[in-house]
Each structure stands twice: as C-alpha cells, then as structure tokens.
Amino acid sequence: MTESVMKYGARKGRMSWLRRWIARASAKNICIFPVPGADILRYYQKNMQLNCTIAANPREANVLLVMGEMTEALALNAGVAYQQIPRPRVLVFAGPVQLPYLPEPDVQISLSNGFIDEALPQIRQRLKNQAWSENAEPWVPDFLSEMLEDSGNGGHDHHNHDHDNGGQKDDPHNHNGHNHSEHNHEGHEDHNSETGHNHDHEHNHEGDHEGGGHDHGDMDFMSMVAMTKDLPRPKDGLPMNRSDVHFGPFHPGLPGGLSVFMELDGDTVIEANIENDLTARSLDDLMLLEAKQLPDTLARFNPLMPESYRLLARKALLNASDDKSTTTFSSAELIQLESERIGSHLNWLATFAKTLGNEWLHQESARWHAAHRSEDMAPEKLLAFLEQIRTMPYLKTKLSVGGLIPDKLLHHLSGPAAKATGKLEDARSSNEQYLSLDWAPITNTENNAWGRLLMRLEEIEQSLELINKARRQESKTNDLSFSGSGERTAKLESPRGTLSLHITVENGKVTRVQIETPSKPLAALVPTLTEEEELSDALVQIASLDISPWEIELKGAGGE
Known part of the structure; x- marks a missing residue:
C-alpha cells in the first residue's frame, strides 16, 4: 500500500x-x-x-x-x-x-x-x-482537457455540466451528457426494467426546425407532417431523429472491454458494430520466445480463458512428436478445460442476467460461479438451479423472439451459438480422451437467444459429467520439451467455440503465430442480429453471443 x-x-x-x-x-x-x-x-x-x-x-x-x-x-x-x-x-x-x-x-x-x-x-x-x-489537487490531465475542448466546440453547452464533488469543481467532464458520438455508456441504470440501461439520447434536432420558420411571436402553426417531412424513414415509416451511441467498454450488461457502436432511429437500431480498436493487441510479443515459454505467455492473452490458451499452445508444440499419446488430453488437462467451460458459462450467465435486468438471476449465477471457483459446489444443487432457469416461462418468451442467425453465416461459427442451430461441429470430436469417456456433441434447434442460453446450460451439465468420469482415470501430463524446427497446428474447443493455433518454430524459438478465434465471427453477426431491433432487444442479442473482446483483434506475427 x-x-x-x-x-x-x-x-x-x-x-x-x-x-x-x-x-x-x-x-x-x-x-x-x-x-x-x-x-x-x-x-x-x-x-x-x-x-x-x-x-x-x-x-x-x-x-x-x-x-x-x-x-x-x-x-x-x-x-x-x-x-x-x-x-x-x-x-x-x-x-x-x-x-x-x-x-x-x-x-x-x-x-x-x-x-x-x-x-x-x-x-x-x-x-x-x-x-x-490540504495537499489534495484537482486531476485534469491534458487528454481530458482536449476532450472537453472538442465537446465544447461541438456545441450543446447545456450538456457540459460541472461536477460539484463536495463543493469542488475539479471534475469538469460530464461524459454522461455528451453528444452520443463521443459518449460511452459504461453502465447507466435503466428506467427500462428489462435491460438495466439508461440511454438518454441527445438527438440531432436540426430537422425539427428546417423549413418551418417558427415565429412563436405570431404563434404560427406548423403541422407534424411539415415538421417531419425531411427526416429519414425506417421500415415502419415513422420519421424519427437519428443518433449515434456507444455502449461500453465498461458496460455492466456486456463483457468487460467490449464496446458497441450503434446508429439509432429513435430507440430502433439502424446499424450496430463491435469496435475492434479498443482491445487490439499485437502477437509480435510472442516472436522469438523460447518454445517452452509460449503456453504461459499465450495464456495471458485472454484473462477469462487462460487454461484454454495455455493448453492450445502445449498441444501445438506436442504435435511435433510421433508419439500419438501426446496429441490427446490427459485426464488432468480435460478436467481443466471442462472446469473452465463451466466457469465461463456461469460468468457469462451473470453478465447476461444484468442485460436482462433480472437481479435474482444475476446474483445466483455469480454465487454459483464463486462456488465453482472455490470448488465448494454441490453438483446436484447446481443442476437444480439450471433446471429452474429452464422453467422460467417469461424468459423463454422474451428470448425466443428474434435473434435468428441466417444459414449463410453459419459456416464460420462454432461453439454454443452454432450448436443452438443444430450444427454438430466440435473440436473435441477428434480427441481420443473425450471419446473414451463416451462423449458426443450436443445440439438443439432453437436458433435464437433462448437456444444459445439452453446450449450453455446443457454444456455445463455435460462438463460436470465429464469431470466426474475423468477423475476416475489416471493419465500422465506430458512434459513440454521442444527445441526443434517446423510448423505446428492445434485445435481446441473453448467455451465460445473452436480455437485454432498455427505456429512456426525455428531452432526452438517461435517465429510465426496465427490464431483463429470463435469471437471474431461472432462479432460479425452483430449487424445482422440487431438491425431494426428495439435497443433493449438488440443489447440482449449481442450479450447472448458471448463475444470475448480479447479475441476479436489479434494482429501481427502472421495473426489475423
């Protein structure tokens, strides 16, 4: 301290x-x-x-x-x-x-x-x-002063409030009231009980006064038809003011670090896209690493799935061996992966409940996630909790509307979002250790947010069963010792879908890395799933995909 x-x-x-x-x-x-x-x-x-x-x-x-x-x-x-x-x-x-x-x-x-x-x-x-x-000072760094100047030059002086902060005016930025083109909705409480989001839109009112020549002194009357004649029309034909908004990157109803840019027509989404530049990172830091250092280094690229990335790198390096036993998972590694899958799905469920505005579901999901992390969990009680979610009729009704992923976009997808549409693809299908435990991929045919929720609940149940079976077996984890040269590839089924790693090693050092992640194609679905949706429903659809911001923009070193 x-x-x-x-x-x-x-x-x-x-x-x-x-x-x-x-x-x-x-x-x-x-x-x-x-x-x-x-x-x-x-x-x-x-x-x-x-x-x-x-x-x-x-x-x-x-x-x-x-x-x-x-x-x-x-x-x-x-x-x-x-x-x-x-x-x-x-x-x-x-x-x-x-x-x-x-x-x-x-x-x-x-x-x-x-x-x-x-x-x-x-x-x-x-x-x-x-x-x-008495030594306290205001903190107004240059970058905030520049942001204040930019917002001031943009007009709307009535939104540039000062913070009082107990009688001190050292916090001059009211970013909650800025023009939406500059504003990040980091976590505003909602007056809409379904979403938990406050979206006080600052609209462009130019169209309200164009061509009208309002003369309030003479009390001239202008019809609504004339006032709205120049405003753009969405599909429903109703003229509304357009506004640009940002949700994130610290929004409580979205994954931490994820930011979404939207163009709204009233409260209807015209277009939405994930912002990649906020979490963009370079793979160049992996260059010339000793091969044996790659697993632990790669594990730090995704703070919520370190074991998946660590084991992916291990398998890529071990694939150089002629010993086929090294290419499968040991029981200990399988338990690590499936335990991470359970934790990831419960963590996602806690965030998703915030998006839905269901505080009970949020608190219970967070409680079960903590119990799982502390290994102080009664599986039968967790299963009862999952069944309780399935029997919430209003939840099924809300999540079954919209959210359809078109067939033409399915070929890029993997993980729960793909399996909810009936797609059987799963990287575990070629793993001997999983097959020896009578594992088989599970799917459903609910191509919507409800189906994606059900898939994760079913995967939690399946992972609990796999862990129980794997604990009855003994298998040795192979030591990682590699000093040769060549190209290596490995695939692994992470909680969000298939991870793929391709590396080149020369004289025991990494010289090229290429990673394909499941979150990048998931992020590409956002414009399709949100178009013409009400804002609250659009946020639910985005959250249902479980996009990891740490996976959508990895650059350099042969990466995407």
Whole structure:
C-alpha cells in the first residue's frame, strides 16, 4: 500500500472532527466500479459474498478498480471513468504497475485469486483517514482537457455540466451528457426494467426546425407532417431523429472491454458494430520466445480463458512428436478445460442476467460461479438451479423472439451459438480422451437467444459429467520439451467455440503465430442480429453471443 496521501482522490481541506465522522461512516460503504468489467472481478472471486457494492456506473462509486494490463485505448476510457467518480475516491491497481491516462494508484496489489479481500481493508483505511487533505489537487490531465475542448466546440453547452464533488469543481467532464458520438455508456441504470440501461439520447434536432420558420411571436402553426417531412424513414415509416451511441467498454450488461457502436432511429437500431480498436493487441510479443515459454505467455492473452490458451499452445508444440499419446488430453488437462467451460458459462450467465435486468438471476449465477471457483459446489444443487432457469416461462418468451442467425453465416461459427442451430461441429470430436469417456456433441434447434442460453446450460451439465468420469482415470501430463524446427497446428474447443493455433518454430524459438478465434465471427453477426431491433432487444442479442473482446483483434506475427 502506498503511504502518501491521496493527492487526486481526497477532497481539499483539513480533516475536522465532523469530516472525520463523515469519513468513517462513508468508509463502511465501499462501492467499486470495476475496469474492464465485473466479469474479470468474478473470475478471481472465491467468496460467495463480497463485502462491497459493485457500481453500475462511475458516478455511484468511490473506488475505481483497474484489473490487469490494458491497451492504451481502454486505459483512456478508464481515465475518463476515474474523473467521473466524485471525491473522495480511491484508485486501485490489481496487476499493472502503471497505466497511461491514469495517476499513480492509491492502492496496489497483485491480481490473484481472492485479491479483493486483500484490497478492501486498504481501501477502507484510505476512505476513513484520507477523505480530506490540504495537499489534495484537482486531476485534469491534458487528454481530458482536449476532450472537453472538442465537446465544447461541438456545441450543446447545456450538456457540459460541472461536477460539484463536495463543493469542488475539479471534475469538469460530464461524459454522461455528451453528444452520443463521443459518449460511452459504461453502465447507466435503466428506467427500462428489462435491460438495466439508461440511454438518454441527445438527438440531432436540426430537422425539427428546417423549413418551418417558427415565429412563436405570431404563434404560427406548423403541422407534424411539415415538421417531419425531411427526416429519414425506417421500415415502419415513422420519421424519427437519428443518433449515434456507444455502449461500453465498461458496460455492466456486456463483457468487460467490449464496446458497441450503434446508429439509432429513435430507440430502433439502424446499424450496430463491435469496435475492434479498443482491445487490439499485437502477437509480435510472442516472436522469438523460447518454445517452452509460449503456453504461459499465450495464456495471458485472454484473462477469462487462460487454461484454454495455455493448453492450445502445449498441444501445438506436442504435435511435433510421433508419439500419438501426446496429441490427446490427459485426464488432468480435460478436467481443466471442462472446469473452465463451466466457469465461463456461469460468468457469462451473470453478465447476461444484468442485460436482462433480472437481479435474482444475476446474483445466483455469480454465487454459483464463486462456488465453482472455490470448488465448494454441490453438483446436484447446481443442476437444480439450471433446471429452474429452464422453467422460467417469461424468459423463454422474451428470448425466443428474434435473434435468428441466417444459414449463410453459419459456416464460420462454432461453439454454443452454432450448436443452438443444430450444427454438430466440435473440436473435441477428434480427441481420443473425450471419446473414451463416451462423449458426443450436443445440439438443439432453437436458433435464437433462448437456444444459445439452453446450449450453455446443457454444456455445463455435460462438463460436470465429464469431470466426474475423468477423475476416475489416471493419465500422465506430458512434459513440454521442444527445441526443434517446423510448423505446428492445434485445435481446441473453448467455451465460445473452436480455437485454432498455427505456429512456426525455428531452432526452438517461435517465429510465426496465427490464431483463429470463435469471437471474431461472432462479432460479425452483430449487424445482422440487431438491425431494426428495439435497443433493449438488440443489447440482449449481442450479450447472448458471448463475444470475448480479447479475441476479436489479434494482429501481427502472421495473426489475423
């Protein structure tokens, strides 16, 4: 823990007895805004209950929790979120030493299982003892000043509010009120009970006044036909104002790090696309690695599926051997993969429930995910929970409408989204270890969000059965020792679909890497599944795909 006072997190002033009393009271209510998302926080959570609150947006929080290394684009968004948190506020880094666009952290800890339990006492001490400081300063870095200037030049002065922050006007950016072309919906509470999203659209009102010549002094009347004659018409023929919006990259109803750009006609989606540049990373860091270092290095590319990526790299290297026993999975590796599949699906379910606005389902899914991570789970009770979800009639009704994936787009897909349409493709089909356990791919014919939900529930059940069978077997995990040259390929069925890795190794060092991920074709479905959908329904369809932002843009070194 850093011993210096909170330079940018404290309020300006001396700590009086009244302020000390207020600080002690507020320190009991820790409200965290997690970056890049609550799904990352859940991954490292083993406790059934957190002794803090997870905020839906920065304005409700007193803690910004930054987890893991991030791209510069994500760090910039984190900097904006930090500025939106009213003081006193605590900046916590779990993992990174320093990031651009953010000040030095007030609390710094390692990113490991149960890290939040280590961080909470330090956060509480900060809020209790350092809520006010005479050394406090406003934090207005250059990039935020430039953003303020840009938004000011764009007009709409009535939306450029100052933050009060306890009598201080050091937070001049109201990004929740910016023009949607500049605004990230990171987690606004909704007045729509189905979605949990607040979308206060700032419309372009130019068409409202064109050609009208309103003379309110003479009280001239203009008909609605004349007022809307120049506005664009969607398929329903109703003229509406168009607006551009961004959801993410820290939206509670979407995977952490995922950002969606939408063009809206009223509350109807005209076009939606995933923004790739926020999480774009280069594979060049893998170049000239010792081959044996590749598995652990590649595992860090996806913070929610490290075991899948680690085992994928191991299999690619072991495929060089003539010993066919090395190309299958050991029982221990199979258990790792299937356990990760269960955890991934439960974590997705917690996020998906937020999108649906079902707090009970969110809390229960998060609780079961923590139980699974702590290995303190009664499988029969988990199965009962899954069955309870299947028997929720309103959920089936809501998710069965729309979300149809066209046949012409199916050939690129794998994983639950593909299997929900009846597609049998699964990389485990050629693995001897799975086949020896009487495994077979499962499918259904519900080509919609409900079918994708059912597929994940069925895969959780199947994974529980596979783990139980694999534990009765003994198999040795092969040591990884490779110093030769050549090209290697491996495929693996991850929770989202088929992962494929192609590498070139020369004299024991990696010289080329190409990765094909399931999330890239899933992201390509977004325009089709959201077109002409109401905003709340469009967000549900996007969330139902389970797109990993860490998989959609891997560049360089022969990567896509």
